[in-house]
Amino acid sequence: MMTAPEDRSVPVDPESQRRLRDLGLDYRIADMAIDADAEGFLRADARGFLDEDPTDAAAAELRETMRARRNIGVYDETAGSWPIATVNGWRTAMTVPGGEIDMWAISSVTVSGTHRRRGIARALLEGELRAASAAGIPLVGLTVSEATIYSRYGFGSAVPVANLTIDTQQTGWVGAPVPGRLLYTDRATLADDLERLHEAARSSRSGQVQGWRGRWERMAGLSVADKDASKVRGVHYLDADGTVRGAMAYTVDEMPGTFRSELKIRTIITETDEALRALWQFVVQHDLVDRASVDLRPTDDPVHWLVANQRAITTRVHDHGWLRVLDVPAAIEARSYNAAADVVVRVQDALGFADGTWRVRIADGAATVEATDAAPQVTLGVVELSAVYAGGEPLLRLAAAGRVQGDSDAVASLSRAFRADAAPLLGIWY
Numbered sequence: 312m313m314t315a316p317e318d319r320s321v322p323v324d325p326e327s328q329r330r331l332r333d334l335g336l337d338y339r340i341a342d343m344a345i346d347a348d349a350e351g352f353l354r355a356d357a358r359g360f361l362d363e364d365p366t367d368a369a370a371a372e373l374r375e376t377m378r379a380r381r382n383i384g385v386y387d388e389t390a391g392s393w394p395i396a397t398v399n400g401w402r403t404a405m406t407v408p409g410g411e412i413d414m415w416a417i418s419s420v421t422v423s424g425t426h427r428r429r430g431i432a433r434a435l436l437e438g439e440l441r442a443a444s445a446a447g448i449p450l451v452g453l454t455v456s457e458a459t460i461y462s463r464y465g466f467g468s469a470v471p472v473a474n475l476t477i478d479t480q481q482t483g484w485v486g487a488p489v490p491g492r493l494l495y496t497d498r499a500t501l502a503d504d505l506e507r508l509h510e511a512a513r514s515s516r517s518g519q520v521q522g523w524r525g526r527w528e529r530m531a532g533l534s535v536a537d538k539d540a541s542k543v544r545g546v547h548y549l550d551a552d553g554t555v556r557g558a559m560a561y562t563v564d565e566m567p568g569t570f571r572s573e574l575k576i577r578t579i580i581t582e583t584d585e586a587l588r589a590l591w592q593f594v595v596q597h598d599l600v601d602r603a604s605v606d607l608r609p610t611d612d613p614v615h616w617l618v619a620n621q622r623a624i625t626t627r628v629h630d631h632g633w634l635r636v637l638d639v640p641a642a643i644e645a646r647s648y649n650a651a652a653d654v655v656v657r658v659q660d661a662l663g664f665a666d667g668t669w670r671v672r673i674a675d676g677a678a679t680v681e682a683t684d685a686a687p688q689v690t691l692g693v694v695e696l697s698a699v700y701a702g703g704e705p706l707l708r709l710a711a712a713g714r715v716q717g718d719s720d721a722v723a724s725l726s727r728a729f730r731a732d733a734a735p736l737l738g739i740w741y
């Protein structure tokens with residue numbers, strides 16, 4: 312997705328700029344059109360994530376992806392030309408039940424090991440929240456390296472996903488036959504397929520965001536930075552009319568000393584149930600393969616009902632998509648609902664953005680939200696509101712954990728209303 316020019320010109324947050332200036336640091340846009348800015352940002356980002364220093368070719372590739380983002384570096388003139396901290400953000404559509412919402416995606420949060428624990432990350436995160444709020448964006452999202460960092464800024468784990476390992480020797484295939492056919496594809500076709508299919512399929516699951524070209528090229532084994540690029544294989548599924556409805560990128564690695572292999576799925580993207588069944592059948596029945604693995608699948612992937620032995624599948628559900636509501640009425644009114652409700656909700660937000668008491672009325676699947684002085688029936692924090700927002704985490708689950716207070720009927724009615732039919736999904740890392 313190309314970020315609109317106005318996203319890159321969202322001004323840097325003056326409050327964070329002031330706070331960091333007080334620490335002797337310069338907080339400013341790292342402009343990808345300027346060689347020195349791009350070099351420093353990309354290399355500091357890689358160092359922050361404990362990656363290898365990118366080759367010149369890999370840096371050039373990354374720079375293309377970063378051009379579509381609003382990149383910020385924090386510079387300490389006594390510490391060389393690379394920034395000592397990085398962050399970037401861009402506007403994207405996120406799918407919600409019944410539609411989509413404007414979201415500010417945040418990535419590349421790093422603080423150099425020489426400058427840690429001085430409040431720099433806090434200045435970066437709060438700066439992104441204020442900048443997104445000032446630009447009128449109601450929701451912020453990120454994926455995390457550590458699950459303990461972001462709730463202090465109001466983020467909740469909202470889109471859990473499943474990591475699946477299938478012991479293919481322990482199971483047979485019981486899925487219904489499909490009328491189309493599978494074909495191997497070359498890598499360029501694979502990248503095109505993945506890009507197009509993701510765009511076509513992302514509206515079917517709450518939590519999905521727009522992809523970008525560099526991501527599909529990397530998945531398809533076209534990235535110069537990818538050490539496994541030459542191992543990548545692709546297959547796609549054509550329906551009975553010959554239209555591509557699904558594609559999968561994967562690698563096969565020998566399991567040491569066994570002459571048998573593990574099929575590691577990089578991504579499966581499908582537009583139809585039939586395409587997903589065809590690709591799973593290819594995986595489960597693959598010759599010389601004892602094990603298949605994949606991450607970032609929806610928690611309701613139908614694969615368990617396609618195999619003869621469900622115990623051959625090990626499922627590990629883990630946090631993946633984190634959300635942070637900034638504008639309560641805009642966020643709640645952007646999605647559709649499964650049940651009626653009429654509840655006064657108190658949202659607590661130490662950073663202020665979402666703080667308030669709201670009357671939430673849901674009828675015929677649509678919500679209206681108004682600020683009110685009425686006594687709240689349900690009280691929850693912005694973390695908890697953000698966690699249930701995509702429809703994947705039941706409010707009742709958070710209430711059982713003591714994280715939501717109030718009248719039990721009101722909590723139950725909101726919990727029912729917010730649940731999405733299909734499990735949310737975020738099929739990409741960012």
Ligand SMILES: CC(C)(COP(=O)(O)OP(=O)(O)OC[C@H]1O[C@@H](n2cnc3c(N)ncnc32)[C@H](O)[C@@H]1OP(=O)(O)O)[C@@H](O)C(=O)NCCC(=O)NCCS
Nearest residue numbers: 359420421422427428429430431432433454455456459460
């Ligand atoms: C995580 C990271 C960005 C924190 O930077 P920092 O400037 O040292 O953080 P701050 O000094 O602003 O601390 C902010 C808060 O986060 C906490 N914190 C910092 N690092 C943390 C970590 N790894 N785990 C949990 N909490 C952490 C601090 O204790 C502090 O808490 P408080 O505000 O409640 O007192 C930095 O350690 C880093 O670059 N790590 C490697 C890259 C990475 O993991 N980035 C996150 C990508 S999703």
